[in-house]
Amino acid sequence: MLRKLEKAEQKWGGSNTLIDQWLNNRRNLLINYCQIAGIPPYEVTDKSLPAFDSVKQFCDQLMDYVSEGHFEIYNQVVAACEKNGHSSQALAQQLVPQISETTDTALDFNDKYTEADDEKVLFHLDKDLSSLGHAMETRFALEDKLLEVLHSKHS
Incomplete structure (x- = not known):
């Protein structure tokens, strides 16, 4: 995921402040994900669970x-696409519901780990x-399609 992000930054970075902000926030999220998961370049040597x-x-x-x-962001992209033709708007309207499907997994993860009373929940962390x-x-792949529309029509 970090390599794909680097490609996205090379392709679209610096062309639009909204895109730059979005990619920067994605980078920070991915770095934190890698740290929590203990995957390169943030491998954990003692194989312990991360702090709750x-x-x-x-x-x-x-x-x-x-x-x-x-x-x-999605609202801004959809609004911008409305100004630049039916094909852009149709693509944005198609992608946003698909992106929303991934939100359920993120919400479930959040609920499980923020509402837990006990650190034993961390035993499920790898699977989750x-x-x-x-x-x-x-x-991110679907968002990159939105980025492509935003970049090509509005930068």
Whole structure:
């Protein structure tokens, strides 16, 4: 996911402040995800679970990212596409519901780890991070299609 992000930054970075902000927030989310998951370049040498507070902070960041997309960025992209033709608008209207499907996985993850009373929930973290990672990868691919529309029509 980080390599795909780097390609997206090379392709669209610097062309639009909205795109730059979005990609920067995605980078920060991915870095935190890798740290929590203990995957390169943030491998954990002692194979211990991350701190419960770290997981909760990641959940906050995840919810901020998801919310930013739904309540700020997607609306701006769709509005911009409305001004630039039916094909752009149709693509945006097709992609946003598909992106929304990945939101359920993020919300479930957040609910599970922020509402937990006990750190024993961390024993499920690897499996849950795997599911979340798959949803995030799908989401980022769909968001990149929106970025392409935004870049090609509005930069």
